[in-house]
Amino acid sequence: MTTYTTIPDLNDDAESLREIRHHIHQHPELAYEEFATSTLVAEKLAEWGWQVTRGIGGTGVVGTLKVGDGPRSIGLRADMDALPIVEQTGKPYASAMPGKMHACGHDGHTTMLLGAARQLARTKRFSGTVHLYFQPAEEYGVPSGAQKMIADGLFERFPCDAVFGVHNHPGMPPGVFLFRKGAFMAAGDKVTITIEGLGGHAARPHLTVDPVVVAASVVMALQTIVARNVDPSQPAVVTIGSLHAGTANNVIPNSATMELSVRSFSEDVRALLKRRISALAEAQAASYGAKAVVKYEEGYPVVVNTDAETEFAAQVARELVGEENVVGNADILMGSEDFAFMLQQRPGSFLRIGNGAGEDGCMVHNPHYDFNDKNLPIGAAYWTRLVERYLSQ
Template sequence: MSEAPHAAAPVTAGSAAGLTEIADLAPAAEGLREIRHHIHRHPELAYEEVETAKFVAEKLEQWGWQVTRGVGRTGVVGTLKVGDGTRRIGIRADMDALPIIEETGLPYASETHGKMHACGHDGHTTMLLGAAQRLAATRRFSGTVHLYFQPAEESGVDSGAKKMIDDGLFERFPCDAVFGLHNHPGAEPGMLLFRKGPFMSAGDKVFITVKGVGGHAARPHLTVDPVVIASSIVMALQTVVARNVDPSQPSVVTVGSLHAGTANNVIASTAKLELSVRSFSPEVRALLKKRIVEIAQSQAQSYGGEAVVDYIEGYPVVVNSDEETQFAIDVARELVGDDKVVAQTDILMGSEDFAFMLQKRPGTFLRIGNGVGEDGCMVHNPHYDFNDHNLPIGAAFWTRLVERYLSH
């Protein structure tokens, strides 16, 4: 990375009640923007977050946190203990970017061609850094805070959350509850959205290789055309959700990629399909797998071909615990007011590897609005950008959450 920006401005004394308010982070807002733009200019993909991790670690050390590097390969954990409180809280932010060519035209656009922070992880990391700075300066809590800066959320499999857990995250840096958030295009900036129970879907990947017999396009009767087989599989898969899954159970089967052949006068020997599969219950997840495999193999067989299915189970369902979610809702209402809080928002068909952490510890995963209409570009888009309006809000929320959870 290039030379790091200056640290965020010193924090103020705080509200009369002793709990952090958004206004207390106002002096730090410009510094947080500099940090976020610095991270945005230097995106790194899953398990490549070496410079990002170094940047995060140096900031934490500068502010007085105990820092552990290399957790889950490129993850960073910051620890701060104040007073004699025995409670412990963990907060997670993701650091990785996506393999997308940025098209925003922003002055702080990615300086690495083909890599971009198109999901807002630069903002997530910055908000948690903002909270880290304030918590270290004010120390209005009694207990232990662990900040988990996680790699590889976007990997889909072999994810950073699982890697950190396998590396002893909760044994080495234990917490009684764990919290995380993601920005949410489609909601007004600063809106905080929660949901008790199942919130985001399980996400699986399926790779289907159709094997046929190639040949000349003018002599199709001497071939087994994998394009026809693949097309038949695509159409048959549309019946899985429509006719096999209980309509009250949300699920998605999407064929996102189909590749076959290189010329119009050649019938290829193989075709390849890639699927994204989403579900909310173990029973539906198992049913989807069973039917997808059966349909692919039987359709191929009916045409005289073969289908080889590689079915990879990815992230589990994000399930928020009731008590911790209600606690976070209460903190949010104190901070931003009832009109900026959605206590039970809709389920989301996207997936998130924070689910692995919620399988180990109670906690909640929330969303923060990133804009609506033209100002709310969807994530994973080359025109996306995190909304800097959220930086002091998110930092204040995390700070107040810690102050409440580890109250004296």
């Protein structure tokens, strides 16, 4: 009977994995600046006997390990970049880089995959080829790290029959796995709207076209799109995350600029949102005598998991942590993820692992967030077992 990796097999590695994760956390690097992180990854992989290729998609790293003569291959992906956030956790390993922080858990994703790399090299209980894709710039937007790695020939140079990725999931206990077949995470687009008015003295507003007033009106009008234009059965989000205008209280500025995050799950809704946002902003501005210039950037597509690979990945999780710790049909998520580009190229699945519930489940992209170290041996064991099962002899 074939023996597959269990979580206790990684218990002895837990402390060293924590040390790696804390080091990466303390030295966060933004998109396409992951020089120290990629060096650490490359050095660890080489130390454990993996063939290492650097510079894929800029700062990306690929580790390759072939065992036996099995014809199949598998790809596992972890993201490495941090966010431009000032950390407020107060942890002893908090960011030493002002204004930069691992506020989305990519330090943990990278470390879990490194833990699997060490275990796979140590046990070699598979026959076939494993490629580990350590990706830069997931947070960047277009062009993202996944796009750049793919453009650099990722799947031609390091081919796989299926590709898998993971993200931590605040709100669920550590070690709980979440899966969903089909569409799982939303497409995400970025919109910049510049309101061009006519500036002047705050005491003589009748001689101006106040872009701040226009922008406020546009913000409120945009809220009607999802409520009144999108089919209520179709998920969609329009969020104005940034609004800037003026530099002094007694000056009406010439312009105001807002940035939107737009999420959707279908191409029809995505097209509707683009059409209505542009038309509404332009018409609303015109009604005040101003002009709206709309820049619409299509970003990450919908994350679509293939059925067979998702069922396989969920079954591996059930074997590892038990049926009670696996959510087989998780709710859709309105967040976006550039792993979607990889899933457009290869069958595969993007899964989630709980990062903590209640007070321990701080949302990502928050200055108080931290990856849960309890997941390090669990995630490493999961990736190892997934490879062993996929490339079973």
